[in-house]
Amino acid sequence: EPEVTQTPSHQVTQMGQEVILRCVPISNHLYFYWYRQILGQKVEFLVSFYNNEISEKSEIFDDQFSVERPDGSNFTLKIRSTKLEDSAMYFCASSERGVYSPLHFGNGTRLTVT
Amino acid sequence: DQQVKQNSPSLSVQEGRISILNCDYTNSMFDYFLWYKKYPAEGPTFLISISSIKDKNEDGRFTVFLNKSAKHLSLHIVPSQPGDSAVYFCAARDDSGGGADGLTFGKGTHLIIQP
Numbered sequence: 001e002p003e004v005t006q007t008p009s010h011q012v013t014q015m016g017q018e019v020i021l022r023c024v025p026i027s028n029h030l031y032f033y034w035y036r037q038i039l040g041q042k043v044e045f046l047v048s049f050y051n052n053e054i055s056e057k058s059e060i061f062d063d064q065f066s067v068e069r070p071d072g073s074n075f076t077l078k079i080r081s082t083k084l085e086d087s088a089m090y091f092c093a094s095s096e097r098g099v100y101s102p103l104h105f106g107n108g109t110r111l112t113v114t
Numbered sequence: 115d116q117q118v119k120q121n122s123p124s125l126s127v128q129e130g131r132i133s134i135l136n137c138d139y140t141n142s143m144f145d146y147f148l149w150y151k152k153y154p155a156e157g158p159t160f161l162i163s164i165s166s167i168k169d170k171n172e173d174g175r176f177t178v179f180l181n182k183s184a185k186h187l188s189l190h191i192v193p194s195q196p197g198d199s200a201v202y203f204c205a206a207r208d209d210s211g212g213g214a215d216g217l218t219f220g221k222g223t224h225l226i227i228q229p
């Protein structure tokens with residue numbers, strides 16, 4: 001069964017550094033998402049992406065965050081200058097038809113900011 | 115601001131019995147609901163969904179019930195199996211924005227199936 005893959009599985013970075021989290025969505029899916037889960041808290045929506053542009057973003061997704069689909073397969077999340085509170089599990093997801101089709105999640109990247 | 119609430123952090127059920135996981139929501143614009151299962155060190159795995167125009171959807175051992183007037187949904191697992199031990203998340207989508215709207219998740223319920 002096709003799956004969403006994320007790399008790396010664990011990223012450690014120093015405060016103020018830039019990080020890029022990478023995702024390969026399921027190939028025939030058109031809608032792409034980033035979510036995060038801070039330890040002990042719920043999964044939170046960050047951003048959705050369709051047709052090469054952001055469709056929706058949450059309050060969390062401020063100017064420090066950006067997303068890109070640099071080629072036909074990858075979908076990236078960049079955090080420009082990481083803060084301690086950015087430490088979390090970041091999940092990429094994709095869906096075939098957006099609103100009424102389920103999201104399929106990758107296994108996540110654990111980001112640790114020191 | 116908890117728009118999706120799962121009030122039971124954990125639930126223990128004997129193998130073979132029925133597991134019932136509950137979820138309440140406050141946003142009347144939610145019109146599509148999903149249940150996800152999550153194992154440690156893995157991403158959420160989609161289980162079953164229901165549109166607000168229905169009150170029940172069934173897929174094998176999993177059934178989701180939706181009571182719109184009560185803003186309540188539940189996931190029934192029958193019979194419960196050891197592999198069902200995981201954290202279960204209720205999620206909902208707000209139709210008001212259209213397009214690729216993000217999901218709002220509950221905090222999850224840790225289901226433990228006892229042998």
